[in-house]
Amino acid sequence: MMLSRWIPAVLAIGTLFVTAPSWAHEDHKKAPPPTAAAAQPGAPAAMDHAAMDHTATEAAAEPKPMPQRLVRWLGRWHPAVVHFPIALFLVAAVLEAAAAWGRRAWLTDGTRVLIALAALSAIGAAALGWLAMGLPGPVEDATHTLHRWLGTGIAALGLLAWWAKERSMRRQSGRAARGLYAAALAAVTLAVLLNAWLGGALTHGVNHLRF
Known part of the structure; x- marks a missing residue:
């Protein structure tokens, strides 16, 4: 039956x-x-x-093989995922600046989670960017090359800022740990702004922010 x-x-x-x-x-x-x-x-x-x-x-x-289709599909998520580290790093930097300017230490407690999420999302965005762009080739232009390696550096700087933030939160942390965190956060924030402009230049042209 x-x-x-x-x-x-x-x-x-x-x-x-x-x-x-x-x-x-x-x-x-x-x-x-x-x-x-x-x-x-x-x-x-x-x-x-x-x-x-x-x-x-x-x-x-x-039809492409399944691994190639999967890589291309994951790479298409890069423009969406990249907004997370941009927003999180910028918000963390604004909160840290407000805490230092207004002497409100409680603002720095909230940045602990923001920095962690920003660092993790930066790693994901960089990985998806590599899947979207592929390996570097001989005909890759300067804008693509700079955007690629600056994004990779942002992932590394994000991890450094996260590690420095955790060290600065300890009771026995000194001025050096807090200074390292401030420098790492400032560097990664500036790098994020520059790389965001490069990404916009790649998709919309170099005059995409022209007033």
């Missing part, structure tokens, strides 16, 4: 596999035969160019 229940399903799946190639090539069957253009003078050259274009289109339309 159990076997008889599965027989229709197996037959249906087998039918799909058998007929799928014909569906995939249905459009190719409707294309005009190339021999029709050979009777006209000068047609062979035109036919060759058309065949080359058709071959290139077919190659571009071919």
